Amino acid sequence: MTTAPDPGYLQPPHHEVVDAVRRALAEDLAPLGDLTATLVPPVLGEARFVARTDGVLAGTACGTETWAQLDPAVEVDWALDDGARLRAGDVIGVVRGPFRSILTGERTALNFLGLLSGIATLTAAYVDAAAAGGDARVWDTRKTIPGLRSLSKAAVRAGGGRNHRGNLSDWMLIKDNHLGGIGITQAVATARDRWPGRTVHVECDSLEQCVEALEAGADAILLDNMSPEEARACVAAAQVRQGGGAGGGAARRTLLEVSGEVTLETIGEYAATGVDMISVGRMTKSAPTLDIGLDLV
Structure with a gap:
């Protein structure tokens, strides 16, 4: 009998997440930081992660870690957990905090989410086909x-x-x-x-x-x-x-x-x-x- 996995089973080791995000941010921000974000007024903002196509979610830990390293003032609230089946248009999570920091971390977080959710999505397709x-x-x-x-x-x-x-x-x-x-x-x-x-x-x-x-x-x-x-x-x-x-x-x-x-x-x-x-x-x-x-x- 197969039981539903607990959320911890679906997550990568935390130290691996920290290291991967650190390296991703370094290649994006060295040596002078996000120059374009300095043009934006220092105000608070909010943004939503939205699925554009159907799939399976993975990589939320990397999204959270992106802003944890960039700016602890940014809050990330996930509406769905890794392993969730997505429909186009689903809101996956919300990011709130300093607008500049949200913009600086956007691409890093999306790169991880898109890559890892793509792996989860293709895996699910193979799992479903095998089960038949x-x-x-x-x-x-x-x-x-x-x-x-x-x-x-x-x-x-x-x-x-x-x-x-x-x-x-x-x-x-x-x-x-x-x-x-x-x-x-x-x-x-x-x-x-x-x-x-x-x-x-x-x-x-x-x-x-x-x-x-x-x-x-x-x-x-x-x-x-x-x-x-x-x-x-x-x-x-x-x-x-x-x-x-x-x-x-x-x-x-x-x-x-x-x-x-x-x-x-x-x-x-x-x-x-x-x-x-x-x-x-x-x-x-x-x-x-x-x-x-x-x-x-």
């Missing part, structure tokens, strides 16, 4: 904008997706290039010996490799660029050898992941094969920005 075919979860990859990985992965969670490993230290993913000088069985055994508390994940591009990884005791197997028919055969092989799997059974079998050029049109078919996870790099590397504006009141 089966119970497989959709998760991301390490194909992220450098320096913004934890924010991007939080946006994936906001869109209903799950997170693959965050970095190379999380767990071992033994890919084809790693197998150039070592076989799957030996690689899994060595990984177990050197890092006994870590997940051992093996990339396979054939049923034969999948069977070897299953028998070697891999925790997870990535079925790389396989057709739905090939993925289904790997699921059957895992069930024969280990029992259990997606949909029931007493034993918990090796987690099976499909990866490689999965599209919105094909993800439902892959989900129907019985695999556990489907990874989609496009969600974090190619998502279009969601159109969100800041309208003065």
Whole structure:
């Protein structure tokens, strides 16, 4: 059973938000600050974040942090939380305070909101398409904008997706290039010996490799660029050898992941094969920005 996530689960680590916003403001304001804003009278103002198109919201923490660093006199009041489904015209939040400061932080806040909401929106599309075919979860990859990985992965969670490993230290993913000088069985055994508390994940591009990884005791197997028919055969092989799997059974079998050029049109078919996870790099590397504006009141 899937429960509704609490708001904290959908947010990136606070220190990552602080650092990302600090860097964004520095590249916008160095060395002399916002020259144009000095032309504006020092009065109070109010503006509203408004969704221009349908989508899923993410990145509110970055919006709040933008003005927290710029001017604590600015108040940001969000009407919606990350993960909310947006309709064009929805008011997402309101910003109140010194007009100059509102204008200075506008683009930085909108850049984060548009980028991260775009990731959440595309993720939700993949999650919905997968659900039409089966119970497989959709998760991301390490194909992220450098320096913004934890924010991007939080946006994936906001869109209903799950997170693959965050970095190379999380767990071992033994890919084809790693197998150039070592076989799957030996690689899994060595990984177990050197890092006994870590997940051992093996990339396979054939049923034969999948069977070897299953028998070697891999925790997870990535079925790389396989057709739905090939993925289904790997699921059957895992069930024969280990029992259990997606949909029931007493034993918990090796987690099976499909990866490689999965599209919105094909993800439902892959989900129907019985695999556990489907990874989609496009969600974090190619998502279009969601159109969100800041309208003065």
